[in-house]
Structures are given as C-alpha cells and as structure tokens.
Amino acid sequence: MTEVKQLVKGLADQYGRNEECLLPILQGIVTSEQHISEDAMVEVARELNISAAQVYGTATFYSFLHTKPLGKYVIRVCKTITCMMHGKNQIIKELESLLKVNLGETTHDGKFTLMETNCLGQCHKGPAMLINDKPYTDLTPEKVREIVMMYRNKELRSN
Amino acid sequence: MKKKHLQRLDLIFKNEHDIEAILEKTLKRGNDEIINDLISSGLKGRGGAGFPTGLKWKLASEEQTDEKYVICNADEGEPGTFKDREILQSVPHKVLSGMAVCARIIGAKKGYIYLRGEYLFLKPQLLEVIDEFHSTLDKMGLDFRVEIFLGSGAYICGEESALFESMEGKRGEPRNKPPFPTVQGYKSKPTVINNVETLAHTYSIFKYGPDKFKDLGIQDSRGSKVFSVSGDTPIPGIYELEFGMSVQRFVDDFGDGDAKAVQVGGASGFCVPRKRFDKTVIGYQGKLRGTSLPTGGSMMIFNSSRSMYNVLHNYLDFFVEESCGQCTPCRVGTQQLLLGIEAVKKGDQPSSYLDRLMDLAEGMRVTAKCGLGQSVANSFSSIVENFKEEMIY
Numbered sequence: 001m002t003e004v005k006q007l008v009k010g011l012a013d014q015y016g017r018n019e020e021c022l023l024p025i026l027q028g029i030v031t032s033e034q035h036i037s038e039d040a041m042v043e044v045a046r047e048l049n050i051s052a053a054q055v056y057g058t059a060t061f062y063s064f065l066h067t068k069p070l071g072k073y074v075i076r077v078c079k080t081i082t083c084m085m086h087g088k089n090q091i092i093k094e095l096e097s098l099l100k101v102n103l104g105e106t107t108h109d110g111k112f113t114l115m116e117t118n119c120l121g122q123c124h125k126g127p128a129m130l131i132n133d134k135p136y137t138d139l140t141p142e143k144v145r146e147i148v149m150m151y152r153n154k155e156l157r158s159n
Numbered sequence: 160m161k162k163k164h165l166q167r168l169d170l171i172f173k174n175e176h177d178i179e180a181i182l183e184k185t186l187k188r189g190n191d192e193i194i195n196d197l198i199s200s201g202l203k204g205r206g207g208a209g210f211p212t213g214l215k216w217k218l219a220s221e222e223q224t225d226e227k228y229v230i231c232n233a234d235e236g237e238p239g240t241f242k243d244r245e246i247l248q249s250v251p252h253k254v255l256s257g258m259a260v261c262a263r264i265i266g267a268k269k270g271y272i273y274l275r276g277e278y279l280f281l282k283p284q285l286l287e288v289i290d291e292f293h294s295t296l297d298k299m300g301l302d303f304r305v306e307i308f309l310g311s312g313a314y315i316c317g318e319e320s321a322l323f324e325s326m327e328g329k330r331g332e333p334r335n336k337p338p339f340p341t342v343q344g345y346k347s348k349p350t351v352i353n354n355v356e357t358l359a360h361t362y363s364i365f366k367y368g369p370d371k372f373k374d375l376g377i378q379d380s381r382g383s384k385v386f387s388v389s390g391d392t393p394i395p396g397i398y399e400l401e402f403g404m405s406v407q408r409f410v411d412d413f414g415d416g417d418a419k420a421v422q423v424g425g426a427s428g429f430c431v432p433r434k435r436f437d438k439t440v441i442g443y444q445g446k447l448r449g450t451s452l453p454t455g456g457s458m459m460i461f462n463s464s465r466s467m468y469n470v471l472h473n474y475l476d477f478f479v480e481e482s483c484g485q486c487t488p489c490r491v492g493t494q495q496l497l498l499g500i501e502a503v504k505k506g507d508q509p510s511s512y513l514d515r516l517m518d519l520a521e522g523m524r525v526t527a528k529c530g531l532g533q534s535v536a537n538s539f540s541s542i543v544e545n546f547k548e549e550m551i552y
Contacts, residue, residue: 019327019328019329020326020327020328020346021328022328023308023309023311023325023326023328024308024309026311027276027309027311050328054328054329057329057330058328058329058330061313061330061331061483062276062310062311062312062313062331063311063312063313063480064276064310064311064312065311065312079473079476080238080426080473080477081238081239081390081422081426081459081470081473081474082238082239082389082390082459084469084473085390085391085461085465117277117312118236118238118312118314118477118480118481119236119237119238119239119240119314119477120277121235121236121240121241121243121244121275121277121278122241123238123239123240123241123387123389123390123395123459124241124387124388124389124395124396124397125395126389130277133279133280134280135277135280
C-alpha cells in the first residue's frame, strides 16, 4: 500500500466513512501532508464511496485546504481591515525579506510558505498571523524576526 | 462636565462556580417554563440576525422526529469580531450548559460546536472541558454528547445553512430558505443553531431569571451585548455593554478623539459617519426613533487619518474572496463593485458611475441568495454615500 493510501485509510478508520467525515478526513490529510494531492482525493473518494468530483469540489472550496504543495510551516498574515490599518504590509515586507520569497511562494528548502488570509479574529491585537495553527499577535518587524528565528532554530535542532 | 461612562457589565465573563448546580436546577424545570422564560427575557440571536432564541427552541421542540441537533455556531468570521473566541476561552461551561438545556427541550442527543479553522488552537482546551462536561451530564442522567466540528477557513460557513452543508462534507454553499433549520437543518433534521454568545446568555437567564436580563437594554433590544472594539481606539478589546447606546456615547468612551466613522457590524454592517453618531442607536430594528443598527458586536473605529476608499476596498476584496460563487448576483456583483470603485478612483469612469454601482449593490440586496450577498450593499452604500469625495479624489 502506498503512503497516501495508508494515510487515507487510517483517517477513514478514525473518523468513519460517511459524507459527514469528508471534511475531517481532508483536514487530517492537510495536517500531515500540508496539501491534498490528486492521488489523495481519488483515494478518499474510493474509501467513502463518493465521486472524486465531490471530493475535489469540497477540497477546493475551503481556503485552509490546499491542493498544491506547501511548506512545512504555513504563515498566514491577516490582511483584513484592522490588521491592514496597523501595519500588515510592513509585516509582509519583513517576512518576504527574511524568507527571500514573495507572497504566495514557498522557500527553496520547503520549510515556509508565506500567504495572506482573511480576518483571523485577532483585530484588537493586530497585525496578526498564524503559523500553521498557532496565532501570533501584536506583530512588529522585530517580533517577526524573532519568531522566524525560533522556527529556524527548531528546524536546525530537529535535523 | 465630563460625561458619565457607559456602564460596563460583567454577566457573560463573570466566573461562576455554581454552573453545575444551575444546570441541574434548570433541567428539573419543565420545557415550557424554560422556553417562556427565554421568550419573556427578550433574548435575540447574538450573531447579528437577531431571531428570538426562545422561539427558535420552541419551534424545534414542536417538530415530531427522534433525530434532532443542537449546534453552536463558533464560525466567527465577520471582520472585527473576536468575542466568541474569548467566550469559548474563558466561560465555555456556560455555552455548553445552554446547549444541554436546549438539547433536553427539543429532544436532541447530539450537539456540535462548529469551530472556525482559525481557532484550531482552542480545540485541545475545549475538548478537555467537553470531556468533563460529559461526565457531569452522565451524573444528571442527560443523554447528550457534544463534539467539535472544525471549519477550514470559509467566512460563508457562518451562514447557518452553509454551515450544515459544510458539516455534511459539501462545499459551504447556502441553501434556499425555507425550510428553516428548526424544520430541516443538519442532515435535513430539525436543528437549533445558536451563536456562542447567545448560548452563554441563556445561562445567565437560567441563573438570574428573565427579569434581570430584560431590565437591561431598550425596547426591542434587551439585555447586554459583547462588543468587539478595534481600529483607531486607545483601548481595543472586548466589552460587555448594555444594548441601546448611541454611537456618540460609544465613541466618547472608546474613540481616540478624532473618530470620523464607526463601522457597526463588520464588513457586512453599516458605516456611521460622524454627523450621524448622535442619531444612531445600537440595537435591533424596532420601534426606535432615528436609525437603529443591529450588530454581531463588531465595532471598528476609523479616525480622520484613514481613507474610507481603502476601507471599502478592503471590504470588497474580502467579499470577492469569500463569496461562495453559487449565485450570480453575489459572485459577479462583488467583483464588479470592486472593479467599479477602482475605475472611478483612477478616473476611468465618471463620478456618476458610483450611482450605478450603488444600484448594483441594492440589486444584490434583493437578488442574492443569502445574507452575504444581500448585505454587501450595507457597507457599500453607507460608505459611498457618506464619503463620496474620498471615493473620487
């Protein structure tokens, strides 16, 4: 059995095989793979006995489900109004120069992807961002440098 | 003379140590009695739409079927709203108690908290609380279980029927109404879906009775409301205030002294310009004099350094991305509004083009399938009308 097959089977065993389990299964794939490949979609359709088109339809609807490969750490900077008012562009610029990528791109080592996202519900502490599921608020360029450094060090230690 | 500050309330966030006892006491009361209390308290849905909560529970309780659901809508995605996160973090027991009482009344065995993907970090802590809560329910002999269902970053899923679709594994596309959720909700079964804050308020009503709640607020808008305050304010944050204040009173307390506009209700709400601060009251539309604005609690303050063009541009950008794309008025309308204001700003279209854009927005109010498309006109028209020169120059 291929890795994807095994992953999808495991998730279906955990959550179940009816349609209500589709979103949790897709979320599970994203948690371990960062994105949902075509192979994974076909496999989910087979496990749940629904059409691959339905899986594709759902997978492409939600902004936190990705169908293109992403880095290990997905950075989502909030671009909605109050974060914008409190300097989100400065934060993006800082991240672009730190990571040497443009918005929407992944670093060459496959570690970081930089994106924007809509309101994170941290408007009183903007600018805000998520790194995977962890929120960071009251951001300043200095703070962003420290945060990225922390993640890089974590990666160095794990190698 | 310095004006008196707005009264800060502490009903929702007050730490209570007798939640279990209140739940037990409430569960011993009759269904009708509890529903009547909720109806007479005047509690209305705190997500922004303002449907009477007691009536919602009553309607679902009257449906004749074994399979029913209680859902807590924690898909708080409206720009400028963050109160539900705080409620779930600090007083989740109150929300769960509300769900359990509702479940007993309507006859549901299963409940869900639909938690937006952006709040995934709350899940571990919530799961612990839910586990503990389940053993409390077992002790009381109530057959009810709560699960967390995680969203995946879609604003539209805060719309109740889109939320059901999402839970059923589909794209989050709103359904036609009727049938309403109390008749056909999740899995086409009768479902009560309430906002996080609404459920927390039901606990206060169980504990203190309907009168204490009713004493707060004005006319058709009863009780207190949790406001999310952000933007140009020295004191951003979450505040529980009485319903029925004027925007002027709000700005006096929370503004930075230079407020030129307040956006009430987020991107889908209304922009109130300085000249209307005095005449605008925060509350559900009823028999109030002047304008009254309902709100999910998002209050964004803009001072005179802000370009309202940029504000509107940001909102439209948001709507273009978050429109589910199912119905044409919303999918195409949001894009055309965005392109339209850009064209006017660049001088590619005359300023009179703004009137045509407002017609388009008003057309969307009538023709769009759900609240998202219908409410784009709220912010669009209120910003364009009041800040026309900022749109053009």
